[in-house]
Amino acid sequence: VTNKEKYRPAYHHTPAWGWMNDPNGMFYKDGVWHLYYQHNPYGSLWDNLSWGHSTSRDLVHWTFEGDPVEPDAWGTIFSGSSIVDHDGVAGYGKEAVVAYYTSAREGQTQSMAYSTDNGTTFTKYAGNPVITAKAPDFRDPHLFYAPDFKKYYVIVSCGQKMNIYSSDDLKTWTFESSFGEGYGCHEGVWECPDLMKMSNGKWVLVCNINPGGPFGGSATQYFVGNFDGHKFTCESNPEVTKWMDYGKDHYAAVTFDNAPDGRHVAIAWMSNWQYATQVPTQQYRSANSIPRDLGIFTDGGEDYVSVVPSPEMTAARGRRLASPSTKCEIVVSKLRDGATIVLSNGKGEKVTMKYSSKNKAFAMDRRTSGKVDFSDAFPCVTTAPTHGRINALRIFVDASSIEAFDADGKMAMTNLVFPTEPYNKLTVKGGKAVIYEIK
Ligand code: FRU
CATH class of the missing domain: 2.115.10.20 (Glycosyl hydrolase domain; family 43)
Known part of the structure; x- marks a missing residue:
């Protein structure tokens, strides 16, 4: 590469x-x-x-x-x-x-x-x-x-x-x-x-x-x-x-x-x-x-x-990581209402995800995720109904994409992102995160 x-x-x-x-x-x-x-x-x-x-x-x-x-x-x-x-x-x-x-x-x-x-x-x-x-x-x-x-x-x-x-x-x-x-x-x-x-x-x-x-x-x-x-x-x-x-x-x-x-x-x-x-x-x-x-x-x-x-994605889990990479899965459990998950880099570029158990909703904001100006249609916030509680989120991060899933299958959200530097910081409020490298 x-x-x-x-x-x-x-x-x-x-x-x-x-x-x-x-x-x-x-x-x-x-x-x-x-x-x-x-x-x-x-x-x-x-x-x-x-x-x-x-x-x-x-x-x-x-x-x-x-x-x-x-x-x-x-x-x-x-x-x-x-x-x-x-x-x-x-x-x-x-x-x-x-x-x-x-x-x-x-x-x-x-x-x-x-x-x-x-x-x-x-x-x-x-x-x-x-x-x-x-x-x-x-x-x-x-x-x-x-x-x-x-x-x-x-x-x-x-x-x-x-x-x-x-x-x-x-x-x-x-x-x-x-x-x-x-x-x-x-x-x-x-x-x-x-x-x-x-x-x-x-x-x-x-x-x-x-x-x-x-x-x-x-x-x-x-x-x-x-x-x-x-x-x-x-x-x-x-x-x-x-x-x-x-x-x-x-x-x-x-x-x-x-x-x-x-x-x-x-x-x-x-x-x-x-x-x-x-x-x-x-x-x-x-x-x-x-x-x-x-x-x-x-x-x-x-x-x-x-x-x-x-299940092949679970089989691809490797060692646990201390911070996110361009090749990882983030599992967030013990989610509380208003839980916020932020992926960011040293350039101030970030993707913010929010979960509301009250509104049964999940959102992902990529408006300041990195390169977004190649099309007016690219910067956006996407929102999903969660059909009840999310027990755990599985978030797959790769060099130019983020895919978030309710681990039980009731919600999926797939978005491209083009950070000018990889996201290397994860901040989670209202939940507990574990990061796995993808082998
Ligand atoms: C969908 C599509 C199909 C078509 C193909 C052509 O993205 O428009 O309907 O077969 O792309 O590349």
Whole structure:
């Protein structure tokens, strides 16, 4: 890491060089987590979209594997997903990896590619594009298999709706239904969907939206309800909007296919379209969030998605530190009403976090966190409802990000920060802090 790259995170996935946005095509197979991503291999602005590929055995340390899906006559390669085809229904053998992505030229269509070498190289399907629709924003196909209905599905964003299609062979698709009209936030384009069954039998439909986020720009909303094999039904009142993360830098969150033990492991792009092209990093742009395990909790008769740092993050804890570093997790317990946590450096730059048990709220202020003037939309205070008491906060600090979680999963907040010197001081009032290095 050169001085030029002082903001490059230590334990978050970043492209070695070039631009990155959404995580794509994520799957787990034979002990390896595969992460693809919107990548411009030729520069640090959004262009030439290809799928970059990185792998990890622990969800913390990543190895770059090249750009296996590159633009073709159908267009550049936008976001999409992969599925491990255990039964070989697509015709490429058992355990082949089948990927769907959006081909973006003048219009947007859904195309397929497959891999018979565990996602290292992909062959594009000769029959592309596979799914078309008459809509300008039609993209980000997310594949899944539903054992309940013995069918394959793909959910594709379409303007401000999500279309669901079913298939038996991952190649021929039947339109089933579309969800969204009148539900949740509609102040932007709906993108990057996901649909998954949770351990309590409920289904969660993930809907990334840009703009329209709670603090402006990009954010991740979701709906809880039922999926009967044809149609998703939201169980909340139409006007209810639920956010997965209450920071400003959590977008395009989707989950891995084939994760072990029925886990729903999500990764988000840690930026916001309001200023993603202006952030002061060099040689590359953007990082992904730490991996998070999604679950369900109930508050006041409503179901919400719980978000906790994946257990792999706990396994990555190293020795205890006396003061914060650019590579640490801070655990704050015994929180009292009005608890205040301040991360600062010798330049007077600081990030202030506040917890109010009375108001059931958590806030993070990055207005004086360091470099903030590259965009008017960057300096801000983000606030989150905590759905009851927070027993402990887990705060992940890296060179240019802070992710705060209620350890029990009822609140998550992800924000970028660009201190001109690393924060090396932690002040906690109304709580007890322990700092762990991340190995
Ligand atoms: C979301 C998004 C997707 C699209 C991709 C293009 O950030 O706009 O909808 O597929 O980025 O890079």
